[in-house]
Amino acid sequence: MKVPLNVKNKMFQKPAKDSDKEFKIGRVNQVKLLSFPYIIWMVGFIIIPLLMILYYGLTDRDNNLTFKNIALISDPINRKALLLALELSLISTIICLLLAYPLAMVLRKNHKTSNSFIVLIIILPMWMNFLLRTIAWQNILEKTGIINSILQFFHLPTLNIINTSAAIILGMVYNFLPFMVLPIYNVLVKVDKDVINAARDLGANGRQTFLKIILPLSIPGVVSGITMVFVPSLTTFVISTILGGSKIVLIGNVIEQQFRLGNWNTGSGLSLVLMVFILFSMAILSKYDKESEGSNLW
Amino acid sequence: MVKKIFERFYIGIILLFLYAPILILIMLSFNKSKSRARWGGFTFHWYKELFQNEDIMNALYTTLIIAFLSALIATIIGTAAAIAMNSMKRTPRTILMAITNIPMLNADIVTGISLMLIFVALRFTLGFTSVLIAHITFNIPYVILSVMPKLKQLNPHTFEAALDLGASPVYAFFKVILPDIFSGVISGFFLAFTMSLDDFVITHFTKGPEINTLSTKIYTEVRKGIKPEMYALSTLLFVTVLLLLIIINRKGAEKKVPLKQN
Numbered sequence: 001m002k003v004p005l006n007v008k009n010k011m012f013q014k015p016a017k018d019s020d021k022e023f024k025i026g027r028v029n030q031v032k033l034l035s036f037p038y039i040i041w042m043v044g045f046i047i048i049p050l051l052m053i054l055y056y057g058l059t060d061r062d063n064n065l066t067f068k069n070i071a072l073i074s075d076p077i078n079r080k081a082l083l084l085a086l087e088l089s090l091i092s093t094i095i096c097l098l099l100a101y102p103l104a105m106v107l108r109k110n111h112k113t114s115n116s117f118i119v120l121i122i123i124l125p126m127w128m129n130f131l132l133r134t135i136a137w138q139n140i141l142e143k144t145g146i147i148n149s150i151l152q153f154f155h156l157p158t159l160n161i162i163n164t165s166a167a168i169i170l171g172m173v174y175n176f177l178p179f180m181v182l183p184i185y186n187v188l189v190k191v192d193k194d195v196i197n198a199a200r201d202l203g204a205n206g207r208q209t210f211l212k213i214i215l216p217l218s219i220p221g222v223v224s225g226i227t228m229v230f231v232p233s234l235t236t237f238v239i240s241t242i243l244g245g246s247k248i249v250l251i252g253n254v255i256e257q258q259f260r261l262g263n264w265n266t267g268s269g270l271s272l273v274l275m276v277f278i279l280f281s282m283a284i285l286s287k288y289d290k291e292s293e294g295s296n297l298w
Numbered sequence: 299m300v301k302k303i304f305e306r307f308y309i310g311i312i313l314l315f316l317y318a319p320i321l322i323l324i325m326l327s328f329n330k331s332k333s334r335a336r337w338g339g340f341t342f343h344w345y346k347e348l349f350q351n352e353d354i355m356n357a358l359y360t361t362l363i364i365a366f367l368s369a370l371i372a373t374i375i376g377t378a379a380a381i382a383m384n385s386m387k388r389t390p391r392t393i394l395m396a397i398t399n400i401p402m403l404n405a406d407i408v409t410g411i412s413l414m415l416i417f418v419a420l421r422f423t424l425g426f427t428s429v430l431i432a433h434i435t436f437n438i439p440y441v442i443l444s445v446m447p448k449l450k451q452l453n454p455h456t457f458e459a460a461l462d463l464g465a466s467p468v469y470a471f472f473k474v475i476l477p478d479i480f481s482g483v484i485s486g487f488f489l490a491f492t493m494s495l496d497d498f499v500i501t502h503f504t505k506g507p508e509i510n511t512l513s514t515k516i517y518t519e520v521r522k523g524i525k526p527e528m529y530a531l532s533t534l535l536f537v538t539v540l541l542l543l544i545i546i547n548r549k550g551a552e553k554k555v556p557l558k559q560n
Contacts, residue, residue, distance in 0.1 A: 031385050031467075035394065038379030038438065042397050045435040049412030050400075056415060103312055106305045116547060117309075121316055123489070126496040127539040128320045128532050131516045135524060136319030139326075139334060146322070174315065227403060235405035238498060242520060252407055259411060259503070268415070271408055282403050286396070 053275070056268035069269020078254055078270065085250040086277075088165055089233035092172035093180075096229045097222065099173070100180035104221075105214075107181075108188040118185070122178040134171055134242045141167055141243075163245030171239040172229075179228035187221030188214070220288040227281045235274060320536065327529035334523065344530040351527050354515070358531060360426070361495060361511040368433035369490035375434070376441025376490075377483050381475070383442070384449045398439045409436060410503030417504065424506035432504040433497065437490035444486030448479040 060066045072078055107117060125133065140146045141162040148158040161167045191214060199209045237252030244250075251274060258267035327345070331338025348354060383391050401409055413432045417424055452475065460470035476483075498513035505514060516528060 032382050034378040035382030035386075037375050038382075039394070041375060041435065041438065045413060045416070045431060046397065046400055046409075049416040050408075052415040052419060053408065053412050099312065102308060106309060109305075119543065121313070123492055124536075124539060124543065125316060125320060126492050128323060128536045129498075129513055129516055130496050131498055131513055131520070132323055132524070132528065132532055133319045135334075135516075135520065136322040136326075139322050140318065142335065144335060174319070177312075177316070231403060231405050235407045237407065238517075255407060255411070259414075264415070267411065271411055274405065275408060278403070278405055278408070282399075285403065 053268045053271055056265050057272040058269075060265055069265050070272055072266055072269060073273045077249070078251070081249045081254045082251045082273070084165070084248070085234050085252065088169055088250070089172065089230055092169045092176070092233050093226055093230045095169070095173050096177050096180040097226065099177060100184055100225065101222070103181055104184040104188050107185050108191075111189050118182060122182065125178075130175065131238065131242070134175065134239055137167070137171055137174065137243060138162060141170070162243065163247065165244070165248060167243040168240050168248060168250075171243045172233040172236065175239065176229040176232055179232075180225035183224040183228065184218060184221040187218045191217050223285055223288045227285045230281055231278055234277060323529050324533045324536070327526065327533040329526065329529075332523075332526060344526040345534075348527040348530045348534075351525070353510075354512075354525070354527055354531060357510045357512050357515045360509060361513075364426070364430055364433055364511065365491045365494040368430055368437050368494045369487050372434050372437035372490045373441050373483060373487045376438045376486060377445050377479075379438070380442045380445040380449055384446070398442050401436045402439050402443075406497075406499035407503075410500040413500065414503045424504060425509050428504045428506070429501055429509065429511070432500050433494045436497070436500060437493060440489045440493060441483075441486035444489060445479055445482040448482030452478055 057069050058065060058067070060068065073082060138145070141159070142148070143158070143160065143162070145162070151158050161170070195217075196209055196213055199213050204212065235252045237250065237256045240248055240250045240253055251270065255267050255270050255274070258264075258270065326334060328340050328342070329337055330341040330343065379394070383394050386394070410432070413428070413435065414424070417428045417431075422428060456474050456478075457470055460474045461467065465473065496513070498517060501511050501514055502517065505511070510518075512528075512531070516524060519525060519528070
């Protein structure tokens, strides 16, 4: 019932240049006061805590300024863990993108049923604990697991991927695929049908329409999907613990271990290195995400 | 036609990929054998055991309380913030939105560590309250992002009309604005609840030794083997939500029918 009304409004309003004036709750200026609890909360529990990491990362136990914690990243073990984490998260991001894009395209076509599908792939699985879901992959991948039982039944050679990098990549793709599907789907449904029809009218074939119209318009969603998959994959320590056995160590495992052992300064220093990568991907994201102000995520 | 079949098939494969582990967990909850690797026959034993297992019930209680309180508080703070941000000028709004995005884009491990450091610096004992604060912190953005689009769809004149007709701003808010954005507020609440329920990493760093949520309890059992009661509990939670979603969808479908006839 609300939808037609909005469409009507949009039709009559000029595309607002001054989007500041869109809507204000009355002439009441005090409405801005409503953001105060939020601002205080975010400063207290987001900004100051991040500065704490900076402080711990740049000091030693006696609170003296030092770069030793950050330099520890060049330690062979830590460097290997970082490089491996980068490699695995890049691979799983690419796989997620290759799986998610066609899926989002299909969903876009029948987007009346897609909303419930989105719930089905994102919200519902979360009610089965994420650790348990990852543990269930052990059952599937193990030497005597489900896949191998099926392969043996057909007398095919068995797979041995549990406790390898491949299992970790699979775990990453499994856990983070929905976060790639959602942003891509969100931009694809917003692509104006008239633009696509215009391209077809002007003689473009399906492939050209995709390459010249749909793909460029969906880039913001792709970029946001890449960040949403890359960052958690790069920093995970749970998936590698469960599916990688004890031999494979990612940078997330190293940091978690440092904190468990009480070496907060070292852990913070390594987190700072990690944050460089996170900030880098955030910067790329914000470049593409200016217009939507991030509000199209859900 | 072939294309359509192929598309269906693709969606099916993805769903199978996403749901295979869940099906396995449901199966394991009925497994007589205590070991994860062997099928020992069908049983309801673990469901009966579950309610006698005080540890798990305590963890469940903590998890649900934290999920509920954090979602509720985040919904209040987040909705208020979204309304305020919506009436701000472009620059402050963009800055606030960027801050909102930090916990969503930042790595959980970094958020968790940073919160732990601030709690320790404030000499705040890690426990129930610290976990609750942490969950509120990462939940607020989800609420804001759910409410924001609804606010943008609002017709600005209805609120002004209410004021012109003599309503106080607060009264007008509850009578005019809230009903219109309510679906966004509710979905923000449930999203936040679900996020809190499924969180492990941030809880792991901000909880003290005395308290356990389901996630952290499962993590301590990863090495020595998960207690089958845990599978039973997860199955119950999952099936409950599945049924709720089906009921909501049914109701939504019923509501839509008369509209179509118009």
